[in-house]
Amino acid sequence: MAGLTISETAREAGVGVETIRYYQRIGLMTPPPRPAGGGVRRYTQADLSRLRFIRAAKDLGFTLREIRFLLDPENQRSADCTEMKELAEAKLEHLRRNIQRLTSMCRVLEQLAEGCPGCGPLDICTLWNHLQSGGNHDPTTSSGSVHSRMPGL
Numbered sequence: 001m002a003g004l005t006i007s008e009t010a011r012e013a014g015v016g017v018e019t020i021r022y023y024q025r026i027g028l029m030t031p032p033p034r035p036a037g038g039g040v041r042r043y044t045q046a047d048l049s050r051l052r053f054i055r056a057a058k059d060l061g062f063t064l065r066e067i068r069f070l071l072d073p074e075n076q077r078s079a080d081c082t083e084m085k086e087l088a089e090a091k092l093e094h095l096r097r098n099i100q101r102l103t104s105m106c107r108v109l110e111q112l113a114e115g116c117p118g119c120g121p122l123d124i125c126t127l128w129n130h131l132q133s134g135g136n137h138d139p140t141t142s143s144g145s146v147h148s149r150m151p152g153l
Contacts, residue, residue, distance in 0.1 A: 003042025009047060028064065032044070
């Protein structure tokens with residue numbers, strides 16, 4: 001029998017079976033026809049190539065919406081390398097902003113973790129005080145009051 005089962009396709013593409021089903025539900029992929037008289041649907045090499053394209057684009061940070069745009073046959077006919085380069089540069093800038101934001105988050109968490117004694121009441125915990133203040137607490141200090149306590153802590 002020609003073609004791959006959904007599990008074989010998923011394994012070959014490096015995705016989960018549920019991922020394939022999700023892509024079918026949202027229209028990124030068309031499910032293969034069900035064989036007459038029942039049986040197992042079979043996926044083609046074109047289906048596998050499409051899944052690999054989607055996975056590669058996701059690995060580069062493209063959203064499913066952006067991937068849908070890239071896979072649209074109308075866009076493929078009218079697009080050229082200039083547009084692809086612009087798309088890549090825009091994605092790169094977006095990723096650089098995210099890296100800056102994540103680096104800043106790491107610095108604050110490092111300060112909060114370093115300032116926390118690791119034991120004792122929550123009112124001396126730098127992380128707790130920072131969160132209680134909505135992020136306006138200086139992570140280098142450990143004083144502050146606790147306005148409420150969660151049961152079990």
